[in-house]
Amino acid sequence: MKISNRMMAMQASPIRRLVPFADAARKRGIKVYGLNVGQPDIETPPEFMDAIRNAEIKVLAYANSKGDPQLVKATSDYYKRIGLPYEPEDIIITNGGSEALMWAFIAVADVDEDILVPEPFYTNYRSFAAPYAVNIKPLTTYAENGFALPSEAEIVSKLTDKTRAIALSNPGNPTGVVYTREEVEMLAKIAKEHDLFIIADEVYREFTYEGLKATSFGEMTDILDRVIIVDSVSKRFSACGARIGSLATKNKELPEQILKLGQSRLCAPTLEMIGSTALYQLDPSYFDPIRERYQNRRDVLCDGLAAIDGVLCKKPMGAFYAIAKLPVKNAEDFAKWMLTDFNDNNETVMVAPVENFYQTPGMGVDEVRVAYVLKTDDLKRAVEILDKALKVYPDRV
């Protein structure tokens, strides 16, 4: 018996590939500052666990395949508070943003059809598409200009008769880019003129800095039938382990069609839906101090990195990631060396190599993604350690 080719061809998580080296470092007594994963240290609002602890449950029964009606309503109310037109009938609750993205990919693309994605992109987009034999096609963006989108002409030149959608995260993972209103409108125009869906992963919507507001594709009122919005409580409310996401669209056919996928896997986890309802009912002021905290952390980390000789790190305007170009031949080798061969006072730093966030070979080999999900003192120390490490790294360029 042979394991399928598509299974064998799938990537192992490039973010998690270095984990064994970090574990070994910790076993040697070394403290590892983890800038590699987007797991916030912010406390989950207590309303989440309170709602679950107070739930009277005798039989933990299947929930509605579309989602617990109260959570669907709370999600719709959340959208309306931020000016987006999604009614309960437009929304399906999913097992995290992950499932919403997978379902969006299936819904728009048949076997061997393409979805265009600005690169670098969240590597799991590739893992979501691969089992369905959907191709991710890259649209390259560059650290040097803050990962702005290319021109309309260049984007259109990437479209083929197999392109079914443009998918993107905004604010962006791994880049932290927040697309301008003009960029969002340009993609909306392209979608309309070239008959495409837009799959808009907006899970970092609230995390924008210096007063900037991210433009949602849900504001592009003349193409709303082409827009699929993906959301999640994971980052928004620091509830990554809940695995509660959602998919929303004003397309008249899609919700009924996609619900067939929902019915096949029966429902999202019941308790976590109860907790997530409480999260979406929080007052919007919940985000203010958190946004401020992330902005401070971003400033500490990015200013610190940019001050290191040879490092390029443009300060991103959203999410809680930044990409740093390092003066090294190969950033994965450097990241591994930090864990296996370097320490400063028994401390080191773990970063995520970015090469695998690009689809185009050769891109991103000297880049790492850093997540500012640690306290500012820890971030300062992490910058100091990176500075010292780069000074003695043998493969520096």
Place this chain on the structure above:
Amino acid sequence: MKISNRMMAMQASPIRRLVPFADAARKRGIKVYGLNVGQPDIETPPEFMDAIRNAEIKVLAYANSKGDPQLVKATSDYYKRIGLPYEPEDIIITNGGSEALMWAFIAVADVDEDILVPEPFYTNYRSFAAPYAVNIKPLTTYAENGFALPSEAEIVSKLTDKTRAIALSNPGNPTGVVYTREEVEMLAKIAKEHDLFIIADEVYREFTYEGLKATSFGEMTDILDRVIIVDSVSKRFSACGARIGSLATKNKELPEQILKLGQSRLCAPTLEMIGSTALYQLDPSYFDPIRERYQNRRDVLCDGLAAIDGVLCKKPMGAFYAIAKLPVKNAEDFAKWMLTDFNDNNETVMVAPVENFYQTPGMGVDEVRVAYVLKTDDLKRAVEILDKALKVYPDRV
């Protein structure tokens, strides 16, 4: 923009298709006895909610993609108690048995390859396979002989060079069949001789009656590298809403490969894994009174149905389903009529038409699936209502 062909071609849940008619009946004040879905009324063991209520969680973080290590260990311990050899490294925790089945299908089959499944089968097998462009090929079994497997020669005649696996539920949904040790051994032999995987959905393992014990494919020691065991807490512990399942295999390559799918969707829901750990730590005697209760219900329902003139209902030995052949032209029309046009003292019964549980056109048109997940008094009354309904049904044959 066009919704994908595969999305449009997917079935809506045939079990849930009649729900609007049941809702309308309830609105008219009619009590509906639901024999249509496998949602047990048994209370979820309180250990589940206790474990979650007592969990000290500040940040609800991502769990391990392979599953919470304590749940993996508890699942392995459960397997060892029942004589199956699955170690923690052989097990991956999934979002319900549903995700385990999807992953098994991807792992063994590429686009347009086939999986052979005895029909009638749990209709969602089709929905699990369709998005991946995997074909389900039916191996017909018949109500008249209790849905026993056909001969080895007949099964082998169904294999082609595209067949990658045989998938089946044992004890069976929707049939309640428990395959004999000889049947299980025959499939093991076929798998070995024809180089196939076996995907064994054994989520009803504990629900067997009259002292019978289901034979697990995990006991087929000379083909364990070909066996993928699918399990779930849903029915086992009446915790359907938890969405916690698992996949287990002694194949040396599969766990690492399938974990790539696990990493891409990050993790199963954290809280529900904490609760499920407590479930798998329950003493095995937990099942004794429940098994007895289901056996009583089965006897009430099946004996009652079999006594109705023109109804064929062989008493199944496992799970909590039975298939009844009714003296009607079309069982779906009858099921709908029960909800729209019939009532006895403002009460009626909802059953699941079985035609869609078959892949072969024309099979099962006069069959319904009944689940004995109600109290015996309610089952008695449901039988009485069905008897009265069949007496006056205009399309009786």
